[in-house]
Amino acid sequence: MGFKSLSVAAALIVSCITTTSALAEYPEKKIDMIVGFAAGGGTDVMARNIAPYLEKYLGNGVSVVVKNMPGASGQIGITAVAEADPDGYTIGTYNLPGAMARTLDRNADYDADSFTYLANIVNDPNVIVTPKSSDIDTMDKLVEAAKARSGAVTVAMSSLGGDDHFFLQKLSSATGADYITVPFSGSAPARSALMGGHVTMGIINVSEVVNFRDELNVLGIASKERSNMAEDIPTFQEQGYDLVNGSLRGFVAPAGLPDDVESKLLAAFQQTYDDPDFQTAMRKSGNPTELALGDDFEALNAEQLELAKQIWETQPWK
């Protein structure tokens, strides 16, 4: 009898401990990872690459489920993340400068304060390319052509208000010349026109050019240091043009995340980033990585918003 009641008491105590610890232990159910683009795109591939590593490093046998909510160049997905409960069970992909540019050129239901900034994973610098048939194969020749006649240089880009567009605005002020934007809908038709020589130059990202070095002249890369994906491409800074810009892809959660949940997520992202297998997977899928965690990411976002505002005020794109 005495033994039985003792064991019941012990069982009660044990179960008490496990329940309280379970309450405190994030994550205890599946985590939704909202992707603002369709399955198979660059952002989606990043999300699907990272999900199994997050599961591993968050522990508790948690599953991270990728949910595609495509539309309005990612805005529908971002809005859903901003409006989700800040409990750590909804996180989402976040693209810069697009996410912040949309708060300027559209009525967005979110702003920079709507998010807890987790980690920026991908930084894909812009490159200037010209068709192989073109005789413009250096920056100097490009600037010369642009200055010689207004409207002589047409620029293929994948959309308005994206990283390629912002880069062009920076280029325009750095070189003091005018360029004609030719905004295609998406990068495929833009590249087609570029490779076919129907436009003078194009602004794309380094990940898109590494496999096409024989088809395109690459004039420079808009990063601080040369890219490990293409060591031979000189940076613009080396060539005397202060141009650094790119497409950033990372992850955010809704604002107001509990501190312990936030620190767990940040730790998991850091561990994922440090995992060599993850780095290999990202390199294979053509994603140049550069980590900005937590506060660093928030600062990066503020910087991008500032840039977008500057351009929007001086040279609005619509």
Place this chain on the structure above:
Amino acid sequence: MYGNLIDALPAVLSLGNIFAVVIGVIAGICVGALPGLSATMAISVLIPFTFGMDPLVALGMMAGIYNGAMYGGSIPAVLLRIPGTPAAVATSFDGYPMAQQGRGGYALQVAVVSSALGGIASALVLMLLAPPLAKVTLLFGPTEIFWVAVFGMSAIVFLLGGDIIKGLISAAFGVFVSLIGVDTITGYERYTFGHLELLDGINIVVLLVGLYALPPAIGLLEEVRDFDTQNTGRLNTTSIWKAIPSMLKYWKTWLRSSVIGVFVGILPGAGGSMAAFLSYNEARRASKNPEDWGKGEPEGVAASETSNNADTAAALIPALTLGIPGTAVAAVMLGGLLIHGLQPGPMLFRDNPEIVFGFMWQFLFAAILLIFLGGALATNSFAQVLRLPRPLLGAIIIALVFIGVYSINNRMFDVYLMLGFGLIGYFMDKLKFPLPPVVLGLILGGFAEQNLRLALRIGGGDWSILASSPTAKVLIAMVLLVIVSPIISRRLRARKASKKVAA
């Protein structure tokens, strides 16, 4: 390069990889046959699941789905006048009248044989001629694509139907729908009324399902009286092997439509529906009895089905070599490659020849399998669908359509939009407005407008850019020929007739 092709064969012939293609083709036929589900969607749903698979297994399933769906779309197009995919609209022109005449089984057999032949032609072109054809893709900048769109519109003016005014109103409605969304050139939103869901424009599947699937489904519900389903369920088919000899006379159409399909496939942005419309029209123009077309001419089914399958592997030519997808499906497939760390471009052929060339073989096998799997399915299984009581069939179609449209972007907004189009389609049907011009207006109108404006931007506003390249000049000549030749032939005929009267 051809050595690589042979080296890639053994891996493709392994049991698992063959099985993947078989599963893909069957799944593709089913997806294509269900209105509201399309190949694009099926493959994008599949992609996440392929993450852990062997690349060739994943790609084999995709190749199978693409080929299967392009044929599958013709099944409801023939049996119910509901195109299962956008590319099957032209198949319904003659396929449905054939079914009404009790020749639905033969129509499906023509469709499956033509689909397989188109697919085989396309796969062979992909295997043997990919690098030179990729160069053709690059000849087409915005200027040239604009002229292709104009050519498409002028070539298929007959789709306007008997009543030209009503046809033009339908076409204008399609063009209007193509305007909805963000104008990519200026960034301004057109007719979006603040809805984020409208910014990217209206997905063709939403419009197609609303206009084409809902009104006939409602029509099925209206047939409350239970008539003799025993007879209508019979397709009057013979074995497909006995039917094939009678089709051999379509060889010219098969050839012509394959060429058209391949050509449209390598153009960036155009898709299977444009290939089908164009080749239907060209086949009709070449026919000795054009007046029978639209009333149950099997050659019309052959033309449309050959070219929408000839579009499949061809669309991968610029996709694999240049990273420029020829169709929406090819774009999704690129995503499927990327997820396996396979990036398009010349490097892909150098670094992973066994996968690229294996993928090409899989396209060929998928097309050949279509005859066996599609032939068997078409003659037996799908005929049974027609034996269902009409209201039940209507209700099933409506349910499927809801699921399909919802799953495009995972949102109800598209379903409401589809219901709106359904209402419009229902009244258009009752008031005898033709539906094909709407689809065409949506596809070609937007295509023409955007490329015209891009071309003018490149040319600095100077209209002479439109005739600046040799390719553009050839296209202009083709447009003029299409517009002028009927006028001249009519004049000649009138003169002959008047001479006869005088004599």
